Amino acid sequence: DAKTTQPTSMDCAEGRAANLPCNHSTISGNEYVYWYRQIHSQGPQYIIHGLKNNETNEMASLIITEDRKSSTLILPHATLRDTAVYYCIVRGVSGGYQKVTFGTGTKLQVIP
Amino acid sequence: EAQVTQNPRYLITVTGKKLTVTCSQNMNHEYMSWYRQDPGLGLRQIYYSMNVEVTDKGDVPEGYKVSRKEKRNFPLILESPSPNQTSLYFCASSLYPDRGRGYTFGSGTRLTVV
Numbered sequence: 001d002a003k004t005t006q007p008t009s010m011d012c013a014e015g016r017a018a019n020l021p022c023n024h025s026t027i028s029g030n031e032y033v034y035w036y037r038q039i040h041s042q043g044p045q046y047i048i049h050g051l052k053n054n055e056t057n058e059m060a061s062l063i064i065t066e067d068r069k070s071s072t073l074i075l076p077h078a079t080l081r082d083t084a085v086y087y088c089i090v091r092g093v094s095g096g097y098q099k100v101t102f103g104t105g106t107k108l109q110v111i112p
Numbered sequence: 113e114a115q116v117t118q119n120p121r122y123l124i125t126v127t128g129k130k131l132t133v134t135c136s137q138n139m140n141h142e143y144m145s146w147y148r149q150d151p152g153l154g155l156r157q158i159y160y161s162m163n164v165e166v167t168d169k170g171d172v173p174e175g176y177k178v179s180r181k182e183k184r185n186f187p188l189i190l191e192s193p194s195p196n197q198t199s200l201y202f203c204a205s206s207l208y209p210d211r212g213r214g215y216t217f218g219s220g221t222r223l224t225v226v
Contacts, residue, residue: 041222
């Protein structure tokens with residue numbers, strides 16, 4: 001299974017866009033990029049996923065580079081409630097699907 | 113409501129006393145998995161199950177057992193708990209194939225072994 005690397009922590013001013021990067025240089029062709037977030041010690045919550053095209057939903061946007069070796073999660077207007085740990089993972093539809101490594105994620109602090 | 117339910121939420125036990133943490137999902141998911149979370153180490157996978165009677169080890173399986181006799185349930189068993197198993201545990205489930213819906217996580221079980 002492909003591994004990901006993320007910065008340990010980031011700050012973002014309230015109301016500004018938060019851009020969280022993730023490197024997944026060993027991603028294979030059938031693996032999706034998923035983003036989750038964990039607020040305090042709650043169970044992680046799904047945010048968004050993508051294969052190679054950029055994606056947007058009501059929570060965030062996901063930008064995946066053309067070579068698929070990295071991606072960026074964008075929270076367009078960060079609020080204090082977005083303060084959380086954000087995890088980027090890769091997961092295949094088949095093969096490498098079973099074992100999924102979450103790593104330590106990026107701790108995002110939204111500052112008033 | 114679609115959810116993954118873990119019990120108990122909190123548990124304090126003594127070294128060597130067998131315990132089971134239950135996990136149940138109501139979404140008819142094929143895939144289920146257990147993770148432990150420790151400070152500075154992120155979420156580490158303990159065991160996973162692709163379907164009934166199909167289980168396999170994750171990254172940190174030592175000291176744990178699982179079973180998958182029914183599709184909805186995936187209990188985590190600690191036959192002889194030790195203090196190094198003090199941790200926050202999460203159960204998760206998903207469809208298989210995923211179809212892009214990702215994991216649904218339980219609320220967690222905070223286990224303390226003294």
